[in-house]
Amino acid sequence: DGGITQSPKYLFRKEGQNVTLSCEQNLNHDAMYWYRQDPGQGLRLIYYSQIVNDFQKGDIAEGYSVSREKKESFPLTVTSAQKNPTAFYLCASDTGEVGELFFGEGSRLTVL
Amino acid sequence: SQQGEEDPQALSIQEGENATMNCSYKTSINNLQWYRQNSGRGLVHLILIRSNEREKHSGRLRVTLDTSKKSSSLLITASRAADTASYFCATDRTTGNQFYFGTGTSLTVIP
Numbered sequence: 001d002g003g004i005t006q007s008p009k010y011l012f013r014k015e016g017q018n019v020t021l022s023c024e025q026n027l028n029h030d031a032m033y034w035y036r037q038d039p040g041q042g043l044r045l046i047y048y049s050q051i052v053n054d055f056q057k058g059d060i061a062e063g064y065s066v067s068r069e070k071k072e073s074f075p076l077t078v079t080s081a082q083k084n085p086t087a088f089y090l091c092a093s094d095t096g097e098v099g100e101l102f103f104g105e106g107s108r109l110t111v112l
Numbered sequence: 113s114q115q116g117e118e119d120p121q122a123l124s125i126q127e128g129e130n131a132t133m134n135c136s137y138k139t140s141i142n143n144l145q146w147y148r149q150n151s152g153r154g155l156v157h158l159i160l161i162r163s164n165e166r167e168k169h170s171g172r173l174r175v176t177l178d179t180s181k182k183s184s185s186l187l188i189t190a191s192r193a194a195d196t197a198s199y200f201c202a203t204d205r206t207t208g209n210q211f212y213f214g215t216g217t218s219l220t221v222i223p
Binding site: 004033035045090092099100101103106108 | 116121142143145147152153154155156157160200202204210211213214215216
């Protein structure tokens with residue numbers, strides 16, 4: 001079945017450490033997105049990529065980095081520069097045309 | 113922020129009743145979408161309505177759009193306990209295929 005796989009589902013990090021969240025899709029979608037969700041809040045866009053080897057900052061990119069070396073993969077690195085990284089992170093993809101976003105099941109990051 | 117806002121923030125109803133939630137947004141849009149999120153899970157697309165449409169149905173879902181009031185509503189008829197989830201509206205941005213998500217309505221359907 002086609003879909004988006006995020007890993008790990010739960011991740012704990014000590015302050016000062018970088019962590020990388022994985023996002024893989026086999027939907028053959030051109031566009032991929034990373035969102036952050038805080039408790040009781042909506043989704044905020046961190047980074048997005050509309051094509052391989054290209055990506056753009058979203059609304060809250062500071063302290064995050066991404067790469068898009070393959071169409072299927074869009075990993076997100078939460079760096080030590082992100083002051084409040086504890087959150088639920090959601091990866092999504094779409095065809096790049098107007099339509100629905102397909103989401104992964106999310107990764108919950110907790111900073112200890 | 114151009115984020116939409118859902119109203120109410122939380123809604124609790126009995127099984128079999130109808131649930132209505134509203135979304136207001138700030139700028140002109142080309143389309144608006146509704147998503148559902150079960151606790152601790154990813155979002156699932158429910159329905160898309162374009163700016164030139166006023167109403168759309170999908171199963172037990174009915175969505176309306178009033179562009180003059182910059183608002184949309186989602187009606188779930190004959191609710192079931194399995195409808196318990198958070199519901200988000202998403203409006204498109206002027207550049208690219210990205211969306212602004214609202215703050216969500218948390219729906220609880222009591223069996």
